[in-house]
Amino acid sequence: MKKSTLACLLLALTSAQQAQANLISNGNFSDCSFSGWQKDTDGVGELNVGNDFQQIGAPDCAAQLTVDGAQTQAFFANTLYQNVDLMADTQYSLSFDLNVDSELTSQDQGFVADYFVVGLGDGTGTYYNANGTLGSLLEADIDGAQSYSFDVMLGDMLASWDDLTLEFQLLLGADASDMTDFGASFLQVDNVAINPVNMAAVSEPLTFALFGLGLAGIAASSRTRMGKRSVL
Helix, strand or coil: CHHHHHHHHHHHHHHHHHHCCCCCCCCCCCCCCCCCCEEEECCCCCCCCCCCEEEECCCCCEEEEEECCCCCCCCCEEEEEEECCCCCCCCEEEEEEEEEEECCCCCCCCCCCEEEEEEEECCCCCEECCCCCECCCEEEEECCCEEEEEEEEECHHHHHCCCCEEEEEEECCCCCCCCCCCCCEEEEEEEEEEEECCHHHHHHHHHHHHHHHHHHHHHHHHHHHHHHHHHC
16 A cells, blocks of 8 residues: 555656656757757748857857848848747746847947847737737847846746747847948847746645655554564
8 A cells, every 4th residue: 555655656746847847948958959949030931051040158058149240141030939838727937048249339330239039929920928918028129248037927828829939039220221230249048948836836745745655654664563572
């Protein structure tokens, strides 16, 4: 009976750990590849040429998107994205780290800021915020080096979407004449994660249950030994 109970608890603990795994595949780019991700340039898909998408910082890699630089192909935007499948009745948090930089800044004559947008997509090209309403998760102009660490709770309604994506987009800025400043801008993406927020709440009771079962086993063993002594 004890073996059966222990097996059930171990199975429950394993299932809980699997359910709480990061829903983003290769979110920290640990293998220095874009495995699990999709790349798009100007809405036409992956071009497989140029320096628009790169892995940098080996062996602890991050993804880097570049626009308006040498050997880049984008005329409008580069987008790195991944499909996400949320479970109903589960609360999730989204987190990621970004670094941005630009060859030119507002201190340079003729500077035109490129910019980035992070948003949730539904397959239509429209972006949404964490509550599933029109907008974005994060967006800003790029004027030199800047870092961002982002963490937000995702709305429950997102689990009902048939097509949900998390997208990191780097766009070219243009002046009144539709000209760029021909200075490269960079968006580095790392540590992307979507996790259930109840991880500790689920695993802690199971841990205590296993601990309690262990104590019960020790007590039973002790009683058995005492019983044998009394017989002797």
